[in-house]
Amino acid sequence: MKRAILGLYAAATVGLMAWAYYQAIYVAPDEQTMHEVQRIFYYHVPSAMVAFLFFAISLAGCIGYLALRRNHPTRAQIADAWALAGAEVGVVFCSVVLVTGPLWGRRAWGMWWTWDARLTTTLLLWLIYVSYLLLRRFAAGPQMQTLAAVLGIFGALDVPIVYMSNRWWRTQHPAPVFGGGPDSGIKDPKMLAAFGWNLLAWVAWGLMVLGLRYYVERKKQKAIEREQLEAIGALQA
Amino acid sequence: MKKIFFRLLAIVSVVLLARAAYLVLTAPPDPTYASANHDAVIAQLGHLFRQAAYSITWAIQLGYLAWVGLKWSKKPLVESSAADNGRG
Numbered sequence: 001m002k003r004a005i006l007g008l009y010a011a012a013t014v015g016l017m018a019w020a021y022y023q024a025i026y027v028a029p030d031e032q033t034m035h036e037v038q039r040i041f042y043y044h045v046p047s048a049m050v051a052f053l054f055f056a057i058s059l060a061g062c063i064g065y066l067a068l069r070r071n072h073p074t075r076a077q078i079a080d081a082w083a084l085a086g087a088e089v090g091v092v093f094c095s096v097v098l099v100t101g102p103l104w105g106r107r108a109w110g111m112w113w114t115w116d117a118r119l120t121t122t123l124l125l126w127l128i129y130v131s132y133l134l135l136r137r138f139a140a141g142p143q144m145q146t147l148a149a150v151l152g153i154f155g156a157l158d159v160p161i162v163y164m165s166n167r168w169w170r171t172q173h174p175a176p177v178f179g180g181g182p183d184s185g186i187k188d189p190k191m192l193a194a195f196g197w198n199l200l201a202w203v204a205w206g207l208m209v210l211g212l213r214y215y216v217e218r219k220k221q222k223a224i225e226r227e228q229l230e231a232i233g234a235l236q237a
Numbered sequence: 238m239k240k241i242f243f244r245l246l247a248i249v250s251v252v253l254l255a256r257a258a259y260l261v262l263t264a265p266p267d268p269t270y271a272s273a274n275h276d277a278v279i280a281q282l283g284h285l286f287r288q289a290a291y292s293i294t295w296a297i298q299l300g301y302l303a304w305v306g307l308k309w310s311k312k313p314l315v316e317s318s319a320a321d322n323g324r325g
Contacts, residue, residue, distance in 0.1 A: 021291075037283035040290040047294070092301045099297070100290040103261070107286050110267075209302055216309045 013204040020194075020201035028194035037107040044100045045177065046199040048122075050206045051093035055129070055159050057210070058086030062152035065145060077221050080145050083152055084136060085213040087129050089206055094126045109172060117165040118173035125162055128155035243306030250300035257292040260285045 024042035031038035061083025068076035101119070102112040113119065132151045139147065166173050176184055186192040264285045268278040 035280060035283050036287050039287050043291060043294045089301075092297060096294050096297050099293050103286050103290040103293070107283055205298065209298075209305065212302075212309065213305050216305060219309075 009204075010208060013201070013208050016197075016201040016204055020197040023194040023197045028191045029188060031191075034108055037104060040100050040104040042194055042198040043202075044097060044104060045195070046202040047093045047096040047100070049199060050202050051090045051097060052159055052163070053203070054086045054090035054093065054206060054210065055125075055156055056086075058083045058090060058129075058152055059156035061086055062149040062156070065149045066153075069146065078218070080149070081214050081217040081221060083149060084133075084217055085210050087132050087152060087155075088213055089210045091126065091129045091133060092209070093202075093206065094122070094129065097122060098126055105172075114172045116171040116173055117169040118162065118171045121158060121162040121165045125155065125158045128158060239310045240307065243303045243310065246299050246306065247303035250296045250303055253292045253296035253299070257289040257296060260289040260292070 020042075024039055028039065028042070030036065061079045061081070064079030065076050065083055068079055101122075105114075106112050128151070132148055132155055135151060136144065136148050165171065166175060177186065178184060186195060264282055265278055267282070268275045272278070
């Protein structure tokens with residue numbers, strides 16, 4: 001039953017992705033100045049939003065781990081698995097943002113990269129979370145999860161800075177599309193619909209991958225627990 | 238079966254990555270304003286870069302899904318987990 005529901009969810013997500021692609025390419029009209037290259041927007045902006053969402057999940061997991069690690073070790077492990085899954089999938093979406101952005105910028109601005117506040121803080125965010133993942137991959141010992149959780153919390157502090165960067169500083173990056181003042185927002189309803197479908201599709205896709213990553217991590221944690229219990233049992237025998 | 242599926246995804250991801258690189262590297266240079274076919278080349282470049290951006294997005298997403306899927310189907314899990322934690 002559970003497997004059938006997961007299969008249905010995956011199939012619905014793939015269908016949603018195809019529909020969102022159709023909306024972005026064939027339904028949304030051409031933007032007047034940038035024309036076709038503006039359609040990168042339908043992958044670039046939702047990816048950034050989903051990355052922020054998953055970094056928030058990672059933050060909640062990190063805080064949960066630190067709060068629960070002494071009194072509720074099993075719950076702490078669950079929180080840690082969410083923290084890792086959120087950070088990893090967040091990095092994947094942030095990588096998409098950092099790759100599609102320069103491709104768009106090359107056509108729209110005539111350059112691949114500029115060290116403006118939005119781009120630089122996004123790169124920093126990516127680097128912090130990559131270092132979080134590297135720490136988890138290569139550090140050994142019982143303190144690894146605690147250190148990673150602290151780094152994860154500091155990494156999440158960069159998210160509001162990235163979000164506010166083009167409000168606080170003058171940037172090459174465009175002004176906020178949403179919540180950026182009275183003139184902000186997408187005026188064309190077809191463009192707005194294409195954006196909405198793509199956001200929904202990427203959220204659904206991201207949650208599917210996040211769920212799988214969480215499941216794999218929990219399986220690994222349980223295997224380690226089993227191994228430790230067996231080792232203790234062997235010592236006592 | 239699971240392993241084959243995720244390996245296929247990994248191959249698709251590499252193909253998409255190569256396609257994106259090919260599209261960008263073989264794109265024509267920016268036209269000068271004086272050139273006769275300026276607008277046509279700009280439109281073509283926009284099309285190529287949009288295709289490259291979509292390809293690379295799917296390359297990253299499918300590549301990651303393939304990596305997680307192969308990790309999931311790897312057995313025995315405990316050996317890899319011990320190695321991952323520097324205890325292997």
